[in-house]
Amino acid sequence: MSAAQSFSGLAPGSGQSAPPDLAAFPAAAARLPTGNSPAIREVISLIRQVAGHHSTVLILGESGTGKEVAARAIHDLSPRRNRPFVAVNCGAIPTELLESELFGHEKGSFTGAIAARKGRFEIAEGGTLFLDEIGDMSPSMQVKLLRVLQERVFERVGNHVPLRCNVRIIAATHRNLEDSIARGTFREDLFHRLNVFPVDMPPLRRRIEDLPLLVRDFVAQNVSDGRPAVQFAQRTLAALALHGWTGNVRELSNLIERLSIIAGGRIVQIEDLPMKYRPPEDWVWEERQTERSEMEAAVGEKDLLDDEEAFTLLETGAIAASPASPSRAGASDALTALPEAGIDLRAHLLSIERGLVQQALERASGTVAHAARLLNLRRTTLVEKLRKLGIEAATEV
């Protein structure tokens, strides 16, 4: 009996079975995406909800937003956590090799197949197969994958014996698959098979309030990798919150690694940042510090605030009414929970403010007057805020 045949005797796929009792699978080892923003909390909630089921998950999001982090977290929180998590980058493997990579091959089935080899589906048996960059898969492979998703069986290259598999599929792509369907490069039937439980990873610029926590994580990671620790001046973190982060969390992680090499052991100032991360020349941090800003108010000195500013921070839920307020200050209000290692308060609050203002502008399609209403600010106050934060609105009316 060949390896392939013996494998075919494994238990049939369990896609129909009831979700298991998650309490039996403690989550201690799972690494959830870092962040406290509403957007990342929504992602974490989806991860927790879907983990215990066998449903196929489709993770969407720009490059570097943490799609693989989310996929691993789902696996690590699932009953499959003690079985393999196998990742395949479908965009990086040439089409002619991808079939054998996924399904395996028999000896002599093609030139160079000098021995039988298991594919990733077999290696992932009982666990999770992460199909990364699924949007880059060729049309012929899409057909083959569709069949496995429908029937949960496949064949090794060079063998006609169908092999039944019990593998949970998580797919990811940075592409807009609906556009790809419209262009004819992605099969609509495959999309619907994959899109059972979509998870959208937000770009960093939409959750910029997470920046201080991410920075802290990456500094700790650098230290555990043997690189020197760095600290960040408040104005440096505030300046970083102004950056566009098109490379998302990966770009931030790379920057922190670079800074720990060039500025290790000291406090990183704006002048230490590569040019593209420095704020616009008319951004004057000293000026902000002399103002009675919302930053100061958030530590409880509410008398420093005018009503409108207090409303923005309190009613949006971004800031607790007071540290002892039972309605808001529970550890569940992650935005206000003080991390063990402390926090850079000014930078944290500035990034929260920036994130909320940007969200309001987006919801108002860039119209300042509408955004001001969402924030319960006067239009002129918001215009001034935008100037200080270096945010450009589509229209100032």
Ligand SMILES: Nc1ncnc2c1ncn2[C@@H]1O[C@H](COP(=O)(O)OP(=O)(O)OP(=O)(O)O)[C@@H](O)[C@H]1O
């Ligand atoms: N929320 C997060 N918390 C901690 N680290 C994160 C988070 N999101 C991403 N990272 C880190 O950023 C880097 C990129 O993450 P990941 O590879 O998961 O992104 P991706 O969306 O799969 O990117 P790509 O589309 O380029 O493959 C990794 O080093 C990852 O550890």
Ligand SMILES: [Mg+2]
């Ligand atoms: Mg990835």
